[in-house]
Amino acid sequence: METQIGLELCTAGSAERISVNGTFALEPGMLIIQSPAFPMIEIKRSADYNAVFLRDTIENILPVISNALSTSSLPVITPYMSLTDEQQAHFLQSVSRIHEKEQLLRDITHPVQRKMLTTIISLLRQETLLEHAFLFSAQLIEQPQHLSRRRQVMLQFLVALNLDHRQHRAVQYYAEKQSLTPRHFADIIKQESSYTPMEWINMITVNQAKNLLRQPDMQVKDVAAQLGFPEQFTFRKYFKTHTGMSPTEYKESAW
Numbered sequence: 001m002e003t004q005i006g007l008e009l010c011t012a013g014s015a016e017r018i019s020v021n022g023t024f025a026l027e028p029g030m031l032i033i034q035s036p037a038f039p040m041i042e043i044k045r046s047a048d049y050n051a052v053f054l055r056d057t058i059e060n061i062l063p064v065i066s067n068a069l070s071t072s073s074l075p076v077i078t079p080y081m082s083l084t085d086e087q088q089a090h091f092l093q094s095v096s097r098i099h100e101k102e103q104l105l106r107d108i109t110h111p112v113q114r115k116m117l118t119t120i121i122s123l124l125r126q127e128t129l130l131e132h133a134f135l136f137s138a139q140l141i142e143q144p145q146h147l148s149r150r151r152q153v154m155l156q157f158l159v160a161l162n163l164d165h166r167q168h169r170a171v172q173y174y175a176e177k178q179s180l181t182p183r184h185f186a187d188i189i190k191q192e193s194s195y196t197p198m199e200w201i202n203m204i205t206v207n208q209a210k211n212l213l214r215q216p217d218m219q220v221k222d223v224a225a226q227l228g229f230p231e232q233f234t235f236r237k238y239f240k241t242h243t244g245m246s247p248t249e250y251k252e253s254a255w
Contacts, residue, residue, distance in 0.1 A: 005035040006055030007132055009083070009091055013049030017042050018203075020155060020193070021078050031083050031091070033136060038079035039158040041207045054095050056125050081136060094128040153178055153185070154192040158200070165204050166228040171197045206242045209235075213251045220247045 015026040019040040101121050108114050175185035189197045212223040224235035239247045
């Protein structure tokens, strides 16, 4: 499962999410960064929630913004902002243009033409992502902040968790990555975020499971496999423990 970064523009309804900056309400016109560097968890969403997404694999975009995504120098910005009507229209137009070319690509069989159009699509996607990353970057100038060592531990934990939660769901793994004892590590995370490391691990895993279950073509067994559970039964038990309903019940309620 490839790690992706991207943008999400809310176009209807509302949702509530938690980020390292605290809880915030997501409303129409708000643009959100989707990246391991800016982890967030959805608490709830309205039935009419709708959004437009633009994503790319981290391998494609990382060379251009490697400094911004470095875990040793994480940018201190708010990963969501409200767009003007003009900015929203520009984003939607850019995404629509990319989708049109992706549709065109499906009908092209000549390998040279396919390669050229694939490159064009990739460049358009990167351009749009970087254009809007530039809007967020203004916060780095307007709100310069110094990261304490404890805050760095917290942010690096969330980045690692977003990248590794499919393979690692033990607190000790994340503590060792930062050369800390599990107890000291847990104390830092709790004080910095009001949540324990295990609570973060469970929230991220359940949130990802919900996102996958909302996809019509994803079966429960596929979700279990993508999240690294050894078998479907283990995933069902885990999901029900943390949500109060089975994955199948959640999937049916989402549609």
